[in-house]
Amino acid sequence: MKAIGYCANVHPGRNLGQLRESLKGPMARIAQSLAQTTLPVSLWLSAETIRELSTDPQKASHLRDQANDFGISFVAINAFPYGNFHAQRVKHAVYEPNWTDGRRAHYTMAVADLLPLLVADGTEHISISTLPLGWRGHFSASGSGASVGIASTALEQIASHLHSIEKTTGLHITLDIEPEPGCAIETSEELVGFFSHCLPATTRAGVHLRRYIGACVDVCHVAVMGEPPYEFFDRCVKAGIAINRVQLSSAIKGTHSAHDLAALAQFDEPRYLHQVVSGFGAARRMWEDIPNFLVDANADMQALAFTNVAANPHIVEPTHSLANTNDQQWRCHWHVPIHNAMINGLETTSNAITGTLEAAMRLPNAPLIEVETYAWTQLPHIDRLSNDQDIEAGIVQEILYAQVCAATAQVASDIT
Known part of the structure; x- marks a missing residue:
């Protein structure tokens, strides 16, 4: 297994100036605290940062050299958020522009063009993560079939571009689609369906599409959708989809009890979108944010309470009742x-x-592994870390925990 790093989208990086400050500040201090030979870091590059770097490619080389001095190696790029991921309000904006908009492909190719200058010498492969086509409601506004066709054409163009970069520089870059609740691709089943219909395991114009387009699996997203990670991996492997990157992250979960719903309400915050899913399979239902879920959950509780008090068999539960799901547990994208x-x-x-x-250790290829917890400053007050030093210590603790989990997983893998 490759060394475990972390995703730097937790740090401000709206422009090159902020990125440089984050590199020489929190990233450098985290690397120093871990005292590893090299700390693998997945870099978030906004569209604004890419524009600044593209004006002078030497800026990218300088960034790489700075990272090397701090004991940091850029092993992956987070190109999911196009705009400012640390704006006061992000919510649905993180899914824009989607893959029907030419700006998304242009931005992604610009990211790829800079990677030979950003990676350490001897790097053979680097992953770029991207959104799963777009937020479902926005992506399919002009018709799902048309949107998928436009997106698949754009992804084919990306594959061709990455092929050209590999031929010229020897660097193998993959664009890895990251399924997420509420998006056009939410589950492994939908991911496999998209690849089967739009990105077949064939060569087009001399380019093997699946050499350059793969999957990034976010463990929080998988958990929210109620899908065991090993099943997700297994389905992708059988379909010939490479899992090039795994993001270690945790979701929150609870029941429809008054205690858990009150606790969940404290996680509602103005910056990020926190999808909630209840039930499994055909009975699975999603709410796009915590307030939407709580409206239905509280209405359900009131109806049930009234039924119990009145003991009236003629009172019918509301049609939106959460009791209609086949599982009373909810999971939240947090x-x-x-x-x-x-x-x-x-x-x-x-x-x-x-x-x-x-499960990742059993994959045909060794994926990049990273911790991705980006919302430290948005946690409920009792758990919130507001200063840089506490957040950095928390990230160090996460990486160390992931290393312990990896050692345990290795022992289990060796036994089986």
């Missing part, structure tokens, strides 16, 4: 620290980390 089994009185999906790593 990237919480992976070493916390509980947070603010709610359980997390932290116990999936070791199993995910064990």
Whole structure:
């Protein structure tokens, strides 16, 4: 297994100036605290930062040299957020522009063009993560079939571009689609369906599409959709889709009890979108943010309470009732620290980390592994870390926890 790093989208990086400050500040201090030979870092590059770097390619080389001086190696790029991921309000904006908009392909190719200058000498492969086509409602506004066709054509163009870069520089760059609740691709089943219909395991114009387009698996997203990571991996492997990157992250979960719903309400915050999913399979239902879910959940509780008090068999539960799902547990898209089994009185999906790593060890290729917890400053007040030093210590703790989980997974893998 490759060394475990972390995704730097947790740090401000709206422009090159902010990125440089984050590199010489928190990133450098985290690397120093871990005292590893080299700390693998997945870099978030906004469109504005890319524009600044593209005006003078030597700026990218300088960034790489600075990172090397701090004991940091850029091993992956997060090109999911195009705009400012640390704006006061991000929400649905993180999914824009989607893959029907030419700006998304142009930005992604510009990221790829800079990578030979950003990576350390001897690097053979680097991953760029991207959104799963777009937010479902926005992406399919002009018709799902038309949108998928436009997106698949753009991805083919990206594959051709990455092929040209590899021929010229020897650097193998993959663009890795990251399924997410509420998006055009949410699950492994949908990912396989998209690849089967739009990115077949064939060569087009001399380019093997799947050499350059693969998957990035976010463990929080998988948990929210109620899909065991090993099943996700297995389905992709059988379909011939390379999993080039795994993001270790935890979601929060609870029941429809008054305690858990009150605790969940404290996680509602103005910056990021926190999708909630209840049920499994055909009964699975999604709410796009915490307030939407709580409206239905509270209405459901009031209806049930009234039914119990009145003892009236003629009162019917509302049609939106959460009791209509086949499971009374909900899961929420909230990237919480992976070493916390509980947070603010709610359980997390932290116990999936070791199993995910064990499953990753069985993949045909060794994926990049990174911790991705970006919302430290948005946590409920009791758990919130507001100063840089505390957040950096938390990230160090996460990486160390992931390393322990990896060691445990390795032992289990060796036994089986």
